[in-house]
Amino acid sequence: MENKEYNIDKMSIEEVTEKINELYKKSKEECGLTEEEKDLQQKLRKRYIDNVKRNFKAQLDSIKKK
Template identity: 60%
Template sequence: MVTDAEIKRINELAKKSREQGLTDEEKQEQQALRRKYIDAVKASLRANLESIRYVEDLEDNGPKH
């Protein structure tokens, strides 16, 4: 999970990068935060996809008339 503070920091570093550039330490921090964010998005997407149930599958397992 990525916190609001971490997202704020990602945005601060992106803005600073565009305006004046980043130090090597800040670049490493930015990379680590971006990786954490991407991993969180992937995990969320994976969980959503795994929870999808197809109507055909539900009908096959439902009561027979």
């Protein structure tokens, strides 16, 4: 992986998902991930899960009782 700085907060959720998948595939290869890549993978996963939680909460908050 090239030495590239990622601003995770500014990435779209599609970009986050794509990078998570890329790192997952690399982790299954013989060379695996560097410590820097493992750290990035964890941060990306956290960003993804936080997004899912936020969207789920917004859906629940929009439900009205009849």
